[in-house]
Amino acid sequence: MMEDLYQEIILDHYRKPHNRAPSLVDEDVHVHHSNPLCGDEMDLRLRVVDDRVDGLVFDGEGCSISQAAASAMTDAVIGREVKDALDLVEDFRRMMHGDDPARPDDLLDGVAFQGVAKFPVRVKCALLGWMAVRDAIQTYERGASAHTVNHEE
Amino acid sequence: MMEDLYQEIILDHYRKPHNRAPSLVDEDVHVHHSNPLCGDEMDLRLRVVDDRVDGLVFDGEGCSISQAAASAMTDAVIGREVKDALDLVEDFRRMMHGDDPARPDDLLDGVAFQGVAKFPVRVKCALLGWMAVRDAIQTYERGASAHTVNHEE
Amino acid sequence: MTIDVPTLRKEFPTLSRELDGQRLVYLDSAASSQTPTAVLDAMDHFYRWSRSNVHRGVYPLAEEATDLYEGGRTKLASFLDADPRGVVFTKNATEACNLVAYSWVRRNLREGDAMLSTVMEHHANHVPFTYAARDLGFEVRHITLTDDGQLDLDVARRLLADGKVRFLAVGHVSNVLGTINPVAELARMVREANPDALVHVDGTQAAPHLPVSFRDLGVDFYAVTGHKMLGPTGIGALVARPELLDAMDPFLSGGDMIRDVTLEGSTWNDIPHKFEAGTPMIAEAAGLGAAVDWLTDLGMTRVREHEVALTAAMIEALTSIEGVTIHGPTDMAVRGGAISFAVEGVHPHDVGAMLGSKGVCVRVGHHCTKPLMRCLKLNATARASSYIYNDVDDLEPLVDGIEAARSFFAR
């Protein structure tokens, strides 16, 4: 069971998260997401240049799964056009609900989280960062600069 | 089971009820009691002379047990001092809740209903007339002449 | 294909019991049905194998418990052709009606408004709303009956004419008269008179007996209870349109139904959880899931066919007894299996007691429908109600018992 959940890739992201930082130069959007059911909190900052995700950092408290998933998410999303990023988010979301990913290569280390779908209570954790980036992009598209969401999916 | 419940004495009272009548000359009190849970309805009329139950009739709709119990009740109560009648009512009530009667001889045919205590849903039926006469006497003592009660005990 | 009752009966343990040496003839399924062993096994499996609490558990037992509970919801939803997000588990149908009364009616109807109901409602579908009316001062109107015990739609039309009716509460099938009410048609009439009006159906006596499609009925709320549809006690459900639940304030509050709680206030969880406060009926949901699976395997069309055939035979047997009359429609196209009857000169209590002494279980009383009793000018009726485990061999004991009551009691 532990092996299904905590693959080596996941543990690596958890131990040495990528793009984890408390601030971002020239940030366009800052969203704060929390998952009240498990207490995870996440700040996510986004910078968009020419319709592309140019900068993306996360920070906050959470379990290994939520931290690792957010880390893997930043790798997969940085550099993409915002529309494409939203599409990738949807692919990850579906994967968390048991579908096979349509874009496994683009998810990069994100595919390592496929096994989490078997642990319903951890799905929320894995989704936290991905839902935050979706919200950040949508907030950007609405022309706003900050958003706070309590959620569970 | 039928034998425990419907003793011959009970059936006799049911088939040929005593003191069943729609009116009473010089009545002092008229009470109407109903048992909404089983739909039984009873009118009871009381005349008191010199602190004694001088006249007592009942009328109404009900199952064999409620009709027979009311009939037996009138026999046991007519002629008694009102205080004594209330005491006898209490004896019957306790018997319906499983106690042995303290005044079996005074209850007359009322003792035949002891077996009803074993049929909780029929206890209410057996008590209807007895509760009505208690109420009629108490109504008389309060100086009123009519009372209506919905009850179940 | 008809139901093989003798084989099927073996799955219902209580039916193999004898009463005073006589075969138990259970004709009180409108009060509560029997439970097949498959349902008992499903509950036992939870208690003996996965006993734990649902939601938020990080160990396997808790996940299994959650799956059993949510699986019960999915199964009930597909049994009633509804969206699982619109299925709220309650402890019984009565709580489901109260949910509608507290979360919608009490928060929407005011003095000057009216609601529509009928004189044949079970207290569960009557008292929560008249209690709300007493507190809030809105008007309650009642559709009366035709001579053969059906809702008088002309009266309904009149009561709807001024457009003030914002809510209809109606039973799908009467537990006393057996009448099947035209709820889809009534829903259309209500919405024609007032497009914003909502329709709540008490499906307690329909769901066990008829194929029901919540979607096709076109109503807003539909209440059912587990213990009358082969399920356990302690569980029922309100089925509702999800959009409606989304917009409604919760009723019971506490754990599990919140998203966030601060000292000052709370935000609510997603539906259906918003309406399920506290530890839910886990074993019961597993049991109810097994019950609807069992019914689906049998086939609801067959269940209804069996009801039609057996009820017609029972009506014939009863009416052939001298002095017996039946309340309610006799046309099987508009009636279910509950048969209320009167025995001339014998009080229903005495009928029931005599039948009980012969192993035949029927219900006597007002059946939680006092307003209907008043309309029929009755204090009580005796009621025989059959289900899939009853068969024509149950008619003889019923008839014999009634005849015995007549000769024993009739004056």
Added chain:
Amino acid sequence: MTIDVPTLRKEFPTLSRELDGQRLVYLDSAASSQTPTAVLDAMDHFYRWSRSNVHRGVYPLAEEATDLYEGGRTKLASFLDADPRGVVFTKNATEACNLVAYSWVRRNLREGDAMLSTVMEHHANHVPFTYAARDLGFEVRHITLTDDGQLDLDVARRLLADGKVRFLAVGHVSNVLGTINPVAELARMVREANPDALVHVDGTQAAPHLPVSFRDLGVDFYAVTGHKMLGPTGIGALVARPELLDAMDPFLSGGDMIRDVTLEGSTWNDIPHKFEAGTPMIAEAAGLGAAVDWLTDLGMTRVREHEVALTAAMIEALTSIEGVTIHGPTDMAVRGGAISFAVEGVHPHDVGAMLGSKGVCVRVGHHCTKPLMRCLKLNATARASSYIYNDVDDLEPLVDGIEAARSFFAR
């Protein structure tokens, strides 16, 4: 005499299960307890032998069902030293709290009034009242905690000083900190400040573990839940002073709780039935009756002694692990068996998952106490909670699992 745990464990089927070849160590009884076979047998007996509805039945099955149901009430009443007329069955403790909120608080408190509560309440004992406050505008005050996780009675005194507090809602034992609150003393303080104020106690975590006398506590309402005290899911109870219930308006309405119903209105049945609308949890009441019988046979004093000994040992074992700290009091005189703990550098979810993978079931999260979590500046805790079937042999797997989590996750 101590409890013979190995023998006793045989009565709890789920405990003999293995998880991935490891013995199941169940340390989540504060969420839900296991159920002994005696309880399952009591329910089974109802379903297989007396399956029918309660009240008003004239045949033997219905009388047996009524006896089982009412017998459950009598047993629970004597278990809690209360009058059976004051015992209302609900589906869980949450409904019991809602009953108080709807039938008393919402009908008595208004703008300008205040109620008192604490920051450590479970959502079940918090949200129904803050929800009422939101609708009605009365004030809610909260007793804060001392450093060792006990209620600060000086704060309580200050909050009571202006005499505006008409209602206190307080838990008997905290499901997170384990704290046993001085409810009798609080009740006295509240009534001194305002003789008309009522006191409602959430006894959910106390009734399974301590000898409880409702009479001696001197409070007005006491809520319990079946599934945490060896009973089935789907049943709880509100214990109340009968005079109070008599004077209160009902909450849920429908069948069984009425005396008479007309089209216009209704009169209510006697207590406790006035508060029990619809078909009740018959099997569940029989099961809960068997559960409290079982506990009475074991002896609640012994149950508490076992808790004191085992919890003290568990606290010692946990605090001896490097990086582990315990939230809440450590003095067994003022605490029950729930132990929330933190593992330095490891998120509670990961602690729980690691323990789960080793067959050790603990709960992680906010435990339906978000306000308390905010006070403690925590998002979540891991919680180990024991019961009579736990013993010192459960400590090693717990400690091993936590150490594994530390070496696996700590960065």
